[in-house]
Amino acid sequence: MKVFQRSLKYATIVLLMLTGSVVCASSGDEQHRVGGNPIDTQEEINAYIKHHLQDSHDFTFYTNGETGTHYGFPLPVILWDGGIKTFMSSKFHHGETVAESGGSYYKLYHGKVYKTDAEGTITLDDHDHPTNTKPLDFSITKSVVGMLLAGLLMLLLFSALARGYKKGPIPSGFARVLEPLVIYVRDEIARPNIGENKYRKYMGFLLTVFFFIWILNLLGLTPLGFNVTGNIAVTVCLALFTFFIVQFSGNKEYWKHIFWMPGVPVPMKIILMPIEILGMLTKPFSLLIRLFANITAGHFVVMSLIALMITMKAVFGPVASTGMSLVLSLFISVIEILVAFLQAFIFTMLSSLFIGMAVAEHDHH
Amino acid sequence: MYNLIGAGLIVIGGGIGLGQIGGKAMEGIARQPEAAGKIQTAMIIIGALLEGLAFGALILGK
Amino acid sequence: MDQLLNDFSPGLFFMQAIILLILILLMRKFAWKPILNSLQDREDGIQDALKSAEEARKEMQNLQADNERILNEARAERDGMLKEARELKENLISEAKSEAKSEADKIVAQAQATIASEKKAAIAELKNQVAELSIEIAEKVVRKELSSKDKQLELVESMLGDVTLN
Numbered sequence: 001m002k003v004f005q006r007s008l009k010y011a012t013i014v015l016l017m018l019t020g021s022v023v024c025a026s027s028g029d030e031q032h033r034v035g036g037n038p039i040d041t042q043e044e045i046n047a048y049i050k051h052h053l054q055d056s057h058d059f060t061f062y063t064n065g066e067t068g069t070h071y072g073f074p075l076p077v078i079l080w081d082g083g084i085k086t087f088m089s090s091k092f093h094h095g096e097t098v099a100e101s102g103g104s105y106y107k108l109y110h111g112k113v114y115k116t117d118a119e120g121t122i123t124l125d126d127h128d129h130p131t132n133t134k135p136l137d138f139s140i141t142k143s144v145v146g147m148l149l150a151g152l153l154m155l156l157l158f159s160a161l162a163r164g165y166k167k168g169p170i171p172s173g174f175a176r177v178l179e180p181l182v183i184y185v186r187d188e189i190a191r192p193n194i195g196e197n198k199y200r201k202y203m204g205f206l207l208t209v210f211f212f213i214w215i216l217n218l219l220g221l222t223p224l225g226f227n228v229t230g231n232i233a234v235t236v237c238l239a240l241f242t243f244f245i246v247q248f249s250g251n252k253e254y255w256k257h258i259f260w261m262p263g264v265p266v267p268m269k270i271i272l273m274p275i276e277i278l279g280m281l282t283k284p285f286s287l288l289i290r291l292f293a294n295i296t297a298g299h300f301v302v303m304s305l306i307a308l309m310i311t312m313k314a315v316f317g318p319v320a321s322t323g324m325s326l327v328l329s330l331f332i333s334v335i336e337i338l339v340a341f342l343q344a345f346i347f348t349m350l351s352s353l354f355i356g357m358a359v360a361e362h363d364h365h
Numbered sequence: 366m367y368n369l370i371g372a373g374l375i376v377i378g379g380g381i382g383l384g385q386i387g388g389k390a391m392e393g394i395a396r397q398p399e400a401a402g403k404i405q406t407a408m409i410i411i412g413a414l415l416e417g418l419a420f421g422a423l424i425l426g427k
Numbered sequence: 428m429d430q431l432l433n434d435f436s437p438g439l440f441f442m443q444a445i446i447l448l449i450l451i452l453l454m455r456k457f458a459w460k461p462i463l464n465s466l467q468d469r470e471d472g473i474q475d476a477l478k479s480a481e482e483a484r485k486e487m488q489n490l491q492a493d494n495e496r497i498l499n500e501a502r503a504e505r506d507g508m509l510k511e512a513r514e515l516k517e518n519l520i521s522e523a524k525s526e527a528k529s530e531a532d533k534i535v536a537q538a539q540a541t542i543a544s545e546k547k548a549a550i551a552e553l554k555n556q557v558a559e560l561s562i563e564i565a566e567k568v569v570r571k572e573l574s575s576k577d578k579q580l581e582l583v584e585s586m587l588g589d590v591t592l593n
Contacts, residue, residue: 081374188406280391285421286417289421289424293424294416294420342409345409346409349410349413350410
């Protein structure tokens with residue numbers, strides 16, 4: 001065990017040195033043990049990765065399996081259950097105890113808050129889903145912290161860039177890196193897809209979403225263990241923004257093409273209408289699924305490769321398995337850096353493409 | 366079990382599609398290197414659309 | 428799908444919507460608007476600078492062409508003036524020459540005329556004097572010859588002899 005821990009530490013240090021803080025999505029979490037037992041079976045690793053992919057109510061960097069202590073900090077829980085109830089997530093003790101607030105009892109079960117009785121009994125149905133009621137959960141969870149962090153970062157960086165222009169037309173320092181990115185989004189994404197005259201109105205949304213997704217994707221690759229853009233609620237929200245912007249900016253031509261396709265016979269128009277309406281809905285759906293699935297798959301693969309260290313130890317020995325996992329996870333992590341950018345780019349690109357379709361002036365053929 | 370077969374089929378289909386897109390894009394770039402940027406962008410967009418389709422099917426089937 | 432729906436957390440969705448909305452508004456106000464405006468301004472500035480440079484270049488060209496033209500004109504004018512002056516000079520010289528010549532001719536002609544008339548006068552005078560002298564001589568000779576009576580008679584005789592009476 002000692003050798004394993006040391007090799008893991010070594011691996012972590014090497015990874016950090018090699019790729020900055022970008023690689024190694026939560027290698028520290030690998031040491032997490034449940035009830036003093038090390039995670040070393042396939043099922044436990046799977047469960048652990050699943051746990052990571054979900055949102056959580058506290059911030060845990062490291063858990064000492066032998067003593068069962070968690071290193072990290074709790075986050076505030078805000079519930080709406082016939083009135084606002086707030087308390088710190090430390091009350092849950094990582095799902096081990098029942099939290100009491102305002103006369104009601106709550107318990108964490110697989111990262112979600114359920115209302116229970118005083119003993120914290122959770123009844124499960126046939127599909128292992130709890131039948132307890134779920135209060136509306138507006139907690140400042142890990143993902144919300146990630147979003148706030150990303151938002152704060154963006155505000156700081158780009159308001160600095162904006163202020164830099166007051167001093168002179170050419171920015172200096174780090175702003176010099178940011179300016180080409182802004183120009184890239186404007187000239188490569190917005191302008192060609194939306195059109196020269198109309199792109200300006202949508203720049204605020206496109207730029208914000210691009211950098212928001214990108215920064216969150218990159219944050220997900222840090223050992224902090226964020227998985228914000230791999231969270232279905234987040235991507236649904238992003239895609240809905242695009243959806244509403246597209247629908248609200250759609251001109252007469254756009255709606256005409258959906259409900260009464262010009263240039264085809266009447267029966268064809270009737271057949272095309274539901275297809276077009278379906279197409280209107282599948283566009284944001286594919287947006288949200290793509291982002292979610294890419295990031296989730298990326299995290300899953302990186303964590304599985306890091307877990308190779310444990311699963312392959314019996315076959316290859318600690319050194320060989322560590323080396324193998326190191327090389328493979330490094331490789332995938334580098335690809336994930338590319339994917340982080342690519343997904344932000346594609347989300348913005350397709351959003352602007354859809355907006356462009358909605359605002360385009362069709363010349364009748 | 367059936368889920369896994371379905372996922373395999375989706376991956377096969379998606380793989381064929383992505384291969385077609387990538388291969389044709391390469392051909393296009395080889396034929397017209399000066400249009401490489403445009404071809405690349407179009408390739409990524411079509412690839413993304415295909416990817417969305419495949420992921421959608423995977424998620425719906427899961 | 429089932430699991431995804433189970434994973435979907437409405438609370439997180441709500442928080443995300445609010446955060447994103449606020450972020451978009453804040454970024455628009457504090458970052459994107461000034462950044463895009465400055466970028467636009469800068470690009471416009473560059474465009475303007477390029478355009479004005481082009482204009483300046485054209486103007487320069489025009490100016491140069493103008494200069495060239497003026498220089499050429501000046502050169503032509505100078506050449507013309509020089510030519511005129513030369514012509515004038517030549518004219519003057521030739522005029523002066525011809526005038527001098529005619530004057531000289533006149534003088535020569537006058538001189539010749541004078542000489543001729545002087546000569547004539549001199550000849551005439553000479554003739555007169557010669558005639559007077561000859562008469563005087565002839566008088567003297569005659570006087571001397573006819574100083575005696577017999578000589579006078581002789582002469583009359585010879586003369587009478589010459590005159591053949593027909």
